[in-house]
Amino acid sequence: MLLLGSFELLLALPMFASLRQPGVAGQALRDRGDLALTALLPALTYFPLFILGMVALRPTRSSSRGSPTR
Amino acid sequence: MVWAAVGALLTLALGLIGKRGRPVFSNRWPLAIAAGLISVAVVYGRWSWSTGCSWWISASGWWRSSGSALIRPSWPCLLADLHPGLRVTARTLLARIPVSGESNTARYAAAVLALSGGFALLLGLDYAALFLTGRLPTAFDPLSTVVAIQFLPLTALIAVISVFTWKRTGGYAAASVICGTLLTWYMWRARRRRWGRGQVYSPHRHLPAKGRGPGRTRSGAGSSGRPRARHPQRLRLNLGPGLRRGGGLIGIGPAYSPPNATSPAKAGAQIEPGAGPVLASAEGASSPKAQAGSGPRPSPGKWVDWDRAGL
Numbered sequence: 001m002l003l004l005g006s007f008e009l010l011l012a013l014p015m016f017a018s019l020r021q022p023g024v025a026g027q028a029l030r031d032r033g034d035l036a037l038t039a040l041l042p043a044l045t046y047f048p049l050f051i052l053g054m055v056a057l058r059p060t061r062s063s064s065r066g067s068p069t070r
Numbered sequence: 071m072v073w074a075a076v077g078a079l080l081t082l083a084l085g086l087i088g089k090r091g092r093p094v095f096s097n098r099w100p101l102a103i104a105a106g107l108i109s110v111a112v113v114y115g116r117w118s119w120s121t122g123c124s125w126w127i128s129a130s131g132w133w134r135s136s137g138s139a140l141i142r143p144s145w146p147c148l149l150a151d152l153h154p155g156l157r158v159t160a161r162t163l164l165a166r167i168p169v170s171g172e173s174n175t176a177r178y179a180a181a182v183l184a185l186s187g188g189f190a191l192l193l194g195l196d197y198a199a200l201f202l203t204g205r206l207p208t209a210f211d212p213l214s215t216v217v218a219i220q221f222l223p224l225t226a227l228i229a230v231i232s233v234f235t236w237k238r239t240g241g242y243a244a245a246s247v248i249c250g251t252l253l254t255w256y257m258w259r260a261r262r263r264r265w266g267r268g269q270v271y272s273p274h275r276h277l278p279a280k281g282r283g284p285g286r287t288r289s290g291a292g293s294s295g296r297p298r299a300r301h302p303q304r305l306r307l308n309l310g311p312g313l314r315r316g317g318g319l320i321g322i323g324p325a326y327s328p329p330n331a332t333s334p335a336k337a338g339a340q341i342e343p344g345a346g347p348v349l350a351s352a353e354g355a356s357s358p359k360a361q362a363g364s365g366p367r368p369s370p371g372k373w374v375d376w377d378r379a380g381l
Contacts, residue, residue: 003248004234006112010105011238019101021240025170026093034166035184037084042077042225043188050214053072 074155081158093165097241106235106247114255148257153250159185160232160242160249168233177237181229189221224253 010016167184168177196215200206208215231252232245 002116003109003113003252004231006109007105007235007244007248008238010108016101016105019098019105019239019244021096021238023164023168023236023238023240024094025168025172026165028170030167030169030172030180035180035187038163038166038184039187039191041080041084041188042073042185042221043192045077045080046073046189046192046218046221047208047211047214049073049076050217051211052076056072 074151078155078158081162085162093161095161095164095241096239097243098239099243102239102241102243103247106244107251110248110251110255113252148254149250152253152257153246156228156249156253157242157246159228160236160245163229163232164236164242164245168236178230178233181233182226185225185229186222189218189225193218193222224256227252 011020163181163184167180172180193215196206196208206212206215228245228249231248232242235244235248236242
């Protein structure tokens with residue numbers, strides 16, 4: 001709330017006046033395939049990529065700074 | 071981070087394959103970056119104010135908080151990863167999901183559904199299976215399963231911020247700046263909360279050193295020949311009764327006595343009238359081994375470990 005309110009107030013300032021522009025929707029009809037793909041892709045790739053990150057990225061000296069499990 | 075980076079690349083690749091009408095965005099990056107950063111700074115200021123005024127009134131507090139942020143290498147990595155990732159997310163979301171002529175509610179609901187719906191489905195199925203069968207289907211990576219729960223509110227927040235800023239600026243620049251900075255802050259805070267600020271765990275500091283006497287775990291444990299704690303778990307176990315004993319000593323709670331310990335009278339301790347709680351709570355009294363050992367005989371006056379009693 002605070003963030004969005006601050007953003008709206010900033011837009012009301014003359015300094016940010018040129019930023020004010022209404023968003024124009026790019027399409028007249030929503031493609032359900034797009035919606036499903038946008039929703040499912042992050043969830044489907046979540047586990048494989050998290051495991052890949054854990055396996056592929058070895059903790060380095062700098063990244064484990066302050067960690068008791070180094 | 072890998073998930074965010076590869077997800078963004080996949081989204082870009084899919085966007086190239088299914089190329090349709092080019093969405094119209096008006097991105098004024100310098101202004102959008104300034105407005106986004108000021109908005110996040112307002113939230114950060116409010117948060118700092120509510121969590122502690124020291125941020126405002128003491129220069130050292132500010133220096134320490136920002137200094138620890140600046141030298142921590144993770145946040146530039148997070149920023150470099152999350153900003154482009156969220157830029158792709160916001161762009162794709164705003165190009166594909168809003169349709170002309172729909173109501174405000176429908177617009178926000180569709181954006182939230184598009185970003186959080188997959189996670190809601192994944193977690194719903196996962197936990198439904200857990201409650202029905204007692205087994206977690208994603209038990210091969212239980213940590214990521216728990217971590218996924220916070221993706222629900224976070225992705226919903228990204229969706230709301232994206233639609234809100236797009237409706238007012240007509241672009242995705244402000245959304246990507248705000249969300250990238252917020253998420254960097256969130257993840258960096260989560261890291262710091264887990265490991266503590268500047269609290270580097272060191273066995274040399276937290277555990278008694280060899281040949282340095284009983285160390286911080288003083289009283290009977292160090293001097294009665296009992297093996298000293300060399301492992302955090304054991305140290306924690308050793309400190310537990312000590313804390314409770316402290317409570318008993320100063321009259322906060324009942325004096326601690328382990329369930330299997332012999333009573334002070336059976337162990338042959340001399341009980342003076344009025345000094346009952348002190349002796350009953352002393353380690354020597356609850357452990358006959360320490361009483362018979364070569365350690366110094368405890369005197370009631372020395373047994374109050376004020377440090378540990380929290381005074």
